[in-house]
Amino acid sequence: MFAFTHLFVLCLGFLAFTHSRGSPLTFLPFPADVQRSLPVNFTISALNITLPNTNTTGAPMVLGQDGATGGAQLEVLSTWNSFPYNDFPALSLFGGQLRAFTKRGEWITNATAPSRGQPLGWLTSRLYHTTATDYSVVPVYGLNLAKYVLAANERADLWSLCSWKGPRGQTNVVFDVSASPPNPGYDIADCYGVWLIVVPTLPPHSK
Secondary structure (H helix, E strand, C coil): CHHHHHHHHHHHHHHHHHHHCCCCCCCCCCHHHCECCCCCCEEEEEEECCCCCCCCCCEEEEEEEEEEECCEEEEEEEECCCCCCCCCCEEEEECCEEEEECCCCCEEEEECCCCCCEECEEEECCCCCCCCCCEEEEECCCCCCCCEEEEECCECCCEEEEEECCCCCCEEEEECHHHCCCCCCECHHHCEEEEEEEEECCCCCCC
16 A cells, blocks of 8 residues: 555645646556545636746636527637636536536526537526536645546546637637547637646635
C-alpha cells in the first residue's frame, strides 16, 4: 500500500511538472476521484495546457449566444473576451447535471449532452428541464491553481478552445476536436487544449 501511494505521489508530481512546462497533458483520473456533485456554486476558467503559458488563472468563461429554437434559447461556453456579457454568473453540478443560474438565482438553464467535435452547449427553457447527466469534476493534485477541473464522460483532457469564423465569432469550448465534423465552423489547427478550472463561489446551490 505504501509503495502504491508513493508511486501515486510521484506521478502527480510529474503531472505538475509537465503542466508548468506548458507541455501537452493527458489527464486520466482514478474512478474514485470523479465527483458528480459539488456543494457550492462556481464559475469556469479555461487554462491553456498546450502552449507555454504564464497565465495561471485561465480565461474566464461565460455562456455565449448560440441561437434559439422551439421555445428554448441556446448557449455555448465561450470566453468572456469573445462574448463580454455574463447573464449566468453561477454554475452548479448536481448528480452529473451541469446547471446555470441567472443573476436572480433562477435555474432554467442546463448543459446539453457532450458531443464529440461540438461546443459545450446549453439550453434555456421554462417549458422543460430535460438534463444531461454526463458531467463531473476531477481533483487536481499538486497544483496551486485550483481544486477541481470539469470532465465530460469522466474525461477532463478532451476540452479545447476554438475560434469561430465570421463577424462576431466567439471562442468556444469544444469537446474532443479530434472528432470534429466536416466544416465545423472553426479551424482545428487554431484550437488548443485547455483544462476547465472550477472556481468556487457562494452561496451553495439549490438542489
